[in-house]
Amino acid sequence: MSDDERTETPRTADERTTLAGFLDYQRDTLAMKCAGLTAEQLRSRVLEPSGLSLLGLVRHLAEVERSWFRNVLNDEGVPGFWKNPDGSFAEFDVETADPDEAFAIWRRECERSRELVAAAESLDVLGRYGEEVFSLRWIITHMIEEYARHNGHADLLREHLDGTTGE
Structure with missing residues (x-):
């Protein structure tokens, strides 16, 4: 398929x-x-090594929060936090990344997302990415999926690191 x-x-x-x-x-x-x-x-x-890290996931999810809620839903046009010189995303490049900075940015983006959701008139409010139109309902559902997928990755990473499993 x-x-x-x-x-x-x-x-x-x-x-x-x-x-x-x-x-x-x-x-x-x-x-x-x-x-x-x-x-x-x-x-x-x-499980083959992929280069994926928990810190990379935190940075990635900060970017995803910013992108969907601030840019698509609220049309803020906020640039990404971590970019390579060529403009590509660099959230997974964590060799010298500061965990405190990453978590602070992620928490701030989550809070801003919560504010935008709370302020929306309804789940029918529309956001745009180029010509594509998305309802707030779709964005929230997509974010649930995004987190669910990456939390699965995080679960495997954590188990590999120290044996901790589960929720």
């Missing part, structure tokens, strides 16, 4: 349609991740 075969999530639908669309997208994603693998590969429990 390729990316093109996954269910497109509705961007301006009611709660039921939006949530069902996200659930189907996640189901399709699981199928896509498993497609084309042998039974042995599907059973394998080997």
